[in-house]
Amino acid sequence: MASGKLYTYPGNFRAFKALIAAEYSGAKVTVDTSFKFGETNKSSDFLAKFPLGKVPAFEASNGDCVFESNAIAYYLGNEQLLGKTQTDSARVQQWINFGDNEILPASCTWVFPCLGITQFNKQDTEKAKELIQKALTVLNNYLKTRTYLVGERITQADIAVACDLLLAYQYVLDPSFRGSFVNVNRWFTTLINQPQFKKVIGDFKLCEKMAAFDAKKYAELHGGDKKKKDDKGGKQQKKEQPKQQPKQAKKEEPAAEEEEPKKKDDKDPWAKIVKSDFDFDAFKRCYSNNDTIPVALPYFWEKFDKNTMSIWRCVYKYPEELKLTFMTSNLVGGMLQRLEKLRKFAFGSMCVLGENNDNTISGVWFWRGHDLAFELSPDWQIDFESYEWTKLDPDAESTKEVVKEHFAWEGDFKDMGGKTFNTGKVYK
Amino acid sequence: MATTGDTIQSISAYLGVKCGKITYDGPEKIPVMKGKTGTRKGFTTILKHLARAAEKQNLIGENLGEKAVVDQWLEFKTCYIDRCGAEKDTNQILKELNTYLSDKVYFLSHRVSLIDLALYYTLYTTIKELTFYDKQKYLHLSRWFNNMQQSNSIRQSSLYITFSKTQLYSGSAH
Numbered sequence: 001m002a003s004g005k006l007y008t009y010p011g012n013f014r015a016f017k018a019l020i021a022a023e024y025s026g027a028k029v030t031v032d033t034s035f036k037f038g039e040t041n042k043s044s045d046f047l048a049k050f051p052l053g054k055v056p057a058f059e060a061s062n063g064d065c066v067f068e069s070n071a072i073a074y075y076l077g078n079e080q081l082l083g084k085t086q087t088d089s090a091r092v093q094q095w096i097n098f099g100d101n102e103i104l105p106a107s108c109t110w111v112f113p114c115l116g117i118t119q120f121n122k123q124d125t126e127k128a129k130e131l132i133q134k135a136l137t138v139l140n141n142y143l144k145t146r147t148y149l150v151g152e153r154i155t156q157a158d159i160a161v162a163c164d165l166l167l168a169y170q171y172v173l174d175p176s177f178r179g180s181f182v183n184v185n186r187w188f189t190t191l192i193n194q195p196q197f198k199k200v201i202g203d204f205k206l207c208e209k210m211a212a213f214d215a216k217k218y219a220e221l222h223g224g225d226k227k228k229k230d231d232k233g234g235k236q237q238k239k240e241q242p243k244q245q246p247k248q249a250k251k252e253e254p255a256a257e258e259e260e261p262k263k264k265d266d267k268d269p270w271a272k273i274v275k276s277d278f279d280f281d282a283f284k285r286c287y288s289n290n291d292t293i294p295v296a297l298p299y300f301w302e303k304f305d306k307n308t309m310s311i312w313r314c315v316y317k318y319p320e321e322l323k324l325t326f327m328t329s330n331l332v333g334g335m336l337q338r339l340e341k342l343r344k345f346a347f348g349s350m351c352v353l354g355e356n357n358d359n360t361i362s363g364v365w366f367w368r369g370h371d372l373a374f375e376l377s378p379d380w381q382i383d384f385e386s387y388e389w390t391k392l393d394p395d396a397e398s399t400k401e402v403v404k405e406h407f408a409w410e411g412d413f414k415d416m417g418g419k420t421f422n423t424g425k426v427y428k
Numbered sequence: 429m430a431t432t433g434d435t436i437q438s439i440s441a442y443l444g445v446k447c448g449k450i451t452y453d454g455p456e457k458i459p460v461m462k463g464k465t466g467t468r469k470g471f472t473t474i475l476k477h478l479a480r481a482a483e484k485q486n487l488i489g490e491n492l493g494e495k496a497v498v499d500q501w502l503e504f505k506t507c508y509i510d511r512c513g514a515e516k517d518t519n520q521i522l523k524e525l526n527t528y529l530s531d532k533v534y535f536l537s538h539r540v541s542l543i544d545l546a547l548y549y550t551l552y553t554t555i556k557e558l559t560f561y562d563k564q565k566y567l568h569l570s571r572w573f574n575n576m577q578q579s580n581s582i583r584q585s586s587l588y589i590t591f592s593k594t595q596l597y598s599g600s601a602h
Contacts, residue, residue, distance in 0.1 A: 153578065
């Protein structure tokens with residue numbers, strides 16, 4: 001029987017998957033109590049065993065090191081949990097993946113803004129709600145004739161999916177939202193009340209009132225204290241630590257809470273970025289008044305300062321939702337309108353490619369600084385997450401080509417699957 | 429429907445305790461169990477005695493509220509299920525149980541209790557005779573029953589009853 005030590009911060013629903021599995025299989029797992037998030041997992045000793053530096057991570061007493069919660073759970077599981085036949089094992093795997101792909105991303109998009117971990121984006125939240133609704137409908141129909149997901153006994157499938165739903169059931173699935181999913185509710189409450197679950201999760205209270213975006217909390221966590229953000233290692237890490245961080249931040253600076261919003265208004269988001277000699281206004285004039293390829297492009301490459309500026313490429317993440325090209329164009333227009341102040345030290349050209357019912361958006365931007373400029377101000381964050389952003393190497397030939405295509409609005413846009421230029425919008 | 433005596437026998441086998449022969453008293457056919465420690469009379473009394481003898485008190489309920497629910501359903505069994513004569517009555521009972529189970533896995537809380545055992549053995553023959561159409565009609569009851577019979581110690585020597593997990597009939601069946 002497997003035994004060993006699990007590294008995690010308290011209340012980590014991913015670690016629950018493994019701990020509950022151990023409760024069922026009888027594997028002896030101890031949680032490392034000396035673990036400190038942001039310290040232990042950044043130590044070279046830890047990184048040597050778990051190069052990602054993420055938790056949960058498991059070190060067996062025989063020296064085996066396993067990371068990724070589902071893998072740890074597998075390591076600790078028994079035949080009953082993992083499926084007795086190949087078919088059952090496949091089904092268990094199927095539901096684990098269902099939880100990871102269909103539930104977890106949407107649930108995080110929806111819940112994290114409520115905890116102040118990420119910025120609120122109405123579009124994304126609405127979309128996430130829809131996705132959750134869809135996943136729950138599938139589960140609900142499936143569980144109509146079944147007590148558990150695979151076979152007639154609790155398996156890893158139930159453990160994993162229930163853990164993936166924990167956050168949602170705790171914060172946002174209020175009685176009216178979950179009301180119609182009777183079978184899922186029955187299944188979920190039965191699970192969380194099993195002694196093996198209770199031992200790990202404790203007493204769980206189902207959501208009474210849907211939590212909403214907490215701007216104060218968000219400001220508290222993100223406003224001003226950029227340094228802390230860096231210490232924690234950026235966004236990825238925060239995802240792994242949904243509950244602990246709000247608490248920590250609260251303890252440290254309870255007084256900052258009220259002053260925060262005021263400060264932000266008169267602060268220039270660009271203040272922290274290195275100054276650059278590139279004259280954005282001059283370039284914009286040049287671009288507007290001259291032909292692009294013979295005049296504006298050479299001007300751009302001549303003046304471009306790669307030490308203080310960066311070029312970025314963006315591609316719309318959800319092209320399958322775009323219908324008519326003029327609507328796509330309006331979408332881009334709306335985005336550009338919402339980006340006041342960014343204008344000062346940024347320029348972008350967005351192209352709608354393709355035709356009605358088969359189109360997408362691709363753009364090239366450049367601005368001061370080397371990081372994604374949208375993160376400088378919460379006011380700029382409404383749309384940018386709908387795009388995939390990649391930084392371009394200013395010295396590469398391919399970059400020259402992409403920039404040329406997007407600034408001149410012509411070319412064959414080879415990397416966009418042969419879609420041709422339809423309309424364009426310039427942010428200047 | 430299984431006789432009261434058979435139900436008691438099955439439960440004592442599940443609990444691993446001996447109950448001896450069950451006789452019936454009077455025109456109401458009240459079950460009587462004669463043991464070394466005395467005579468017990470009545471379905472509920474006998475079952476609770478057996479559970480205590482097996483040291484499985486949690487089957488009877490862990491607090492007053494749970495105990496009341498157990499009593500309620502054992503009484504329901506004696507007063508309603510046992511007195512079902514016509515098919516119409518049985519259907520009414522099945523319908524009630526089905527509704528009760530629509531949001532539950534077990535009758536009491538989140539584990540198997542004396543209620544589940546008593547009703548499983550009592551209803552076994554009735555459910556065995558149900559058509560697939562009826563099984564779909566009593567969807568929640570079927571789901572509960574199917575989950576119960578997976579345990580060998582509960583099912584004992586009786587046959588598996590087949591349930592369909594896919595919906596066979598469309599329309600008003602559920």
